[in-house]
Amino acid sequence: MKGRFEGWYFKHQANGHTLALIPGRAEDHAFVQIVTDNEAHYVRYPLSAYQKGEDVRVGDSVFSTSGLRLDIRQAEISLAGEISYNNLTPIRSDIMGPFRFFPMECRHSVLSMDHKLEGTVSLDGTALDFTGGRGYIESDSGRSFPSGYTWVQCNDFGEDISIMAAVARIPFYGLRFWGCICVVWLRGREYRLATYRGVRIVQSKPGVLELRQGKHRLLITIRMRNAHPLPSPRFGRMDGTIRESLSCPARFRFTEGDHILFEGESAQASYEYEIS
Numbered sequence: 001m002k003g004r005f006e007g008w009y010f011k012h013q014a015n016g017h018t019l020a021l022i023p024g025r026a027e028d029h030a031f032v033q034i035v036t037d038n039e040a041h042y043v044r045y046p047l048s049a050y051q052k053g054e055d056v057r058v059g060d061s062v063f064s065t066s067g068l069r070l071d072i073r074q075a076e077i078s079l080a081g082e083i084s085y086n087n088l089t090p091i092r093s094d095i096m097g098p099f100r101f102f103p104m105e106c107r108h109s110v111l112s113m114d115h116k117l118e119g120t121v122s123l124d125g126t127a128l129d130f131t132g133g134r135g136y137i138e139s140d141s142g143r144s145f146p147s148g149y150t151w152v153q154c155n156d157f158g159e160d161i162s163i164m165a166a167v168a169r170i171p172f173y174g175l176r177f178w179g180c181i182c183v184v185w186l187r188g189r190e191y192r193l194a195t196y197r198g199v200r201i202v203q204s205k206p207g208v209l210e211l212r213q214g215k216h217r218l219l220i221t222i223r224m225r226n227a228h229p230l231p232s233p234r235f236g237r238m239d240g241t242i243r244e245s246l247s248c249p250a251r252f253r254f255t256e257g258d259h260i261l262f263e264g265e266s267a268q269a270s271y272e273y274e275i276s
Helices: 097-101
Strands: 005-014 017-025 030-036 040-045 050-052 056-058 061-064 067-073 078-086 106-123 126-129 134-142 148-154 161-172 175-186 189-194 200-205 208-213 216-222 228-234 237-256 259-275
Touching: 005 106, 005 237, 017 056, 017 061, 017 237, 017 259, 030 056, 030 228, 030 237, 040 228, 078 134, 106 161, 106 175, 134 161, 148 237, 161 208, 161 216, 175 200, 175 259, 189 208, 189 216
Parallel strands: none
Antiparallel strands: 005 017, 005 134, 017 030, 030 040, 050 056, 056 061, 061 067, 067 078, 078 106, 106 126, 106 134, 148 161, 148 259, 161 175, 175 189, 200 208, 208 216, 216 237, 228 237, 237 259
């Protein structure tokens, strides 16, 4: 896997706390990133500790779409326990659309827009109960993260609604363009906004993302807080840095013409904004 990486993003929210886990492998090692509202840790493993089959195993921890089992005991952090996932919400088709047939710098997948959680983990001796909470799963693979991008994800609305939107600078056969992938899962119906469907990026700047596609308009405003620096891939090595605010206030407005399909706020949206 020279010059390449792969990783998964498992997000859990319940009872006012948030935990994101990012297991994966780079060119020269495996890892698990642990992110909470207040701290972030990068736990490094030898490549031999990484196995991928029906699930992903890093060291003594197991990650899958049915749940996870954690056993991480390091000098700087201890994390152990189990969380199961129920009623996953996969999207209808590959989020990359026709771009999945082309070599890409970074290939993105959405595995579940929303699902129910059950279980408890112990973080440095403190029990975190996620029973009754909500989860989200995505993954990335390729060579590097984009040099500039915006990513927003939220399913903390108290009802069957989940939103993921990403805008990124994409290298493509010697050219560069700003591309977009977005899913609005709204009470059992999926709305897809994407470059390959003619979306227009109206605004993408710190704290604001606005998209238009046909009659549909999505406006997201975010107040970033507690942004953690996280290692990110560059040419297969984890020597880049991104910053993620795991849980921050955001407002969402999704319309079809003059009709408001959804308008709401959350105090627990996840947000990354990187320009280099």
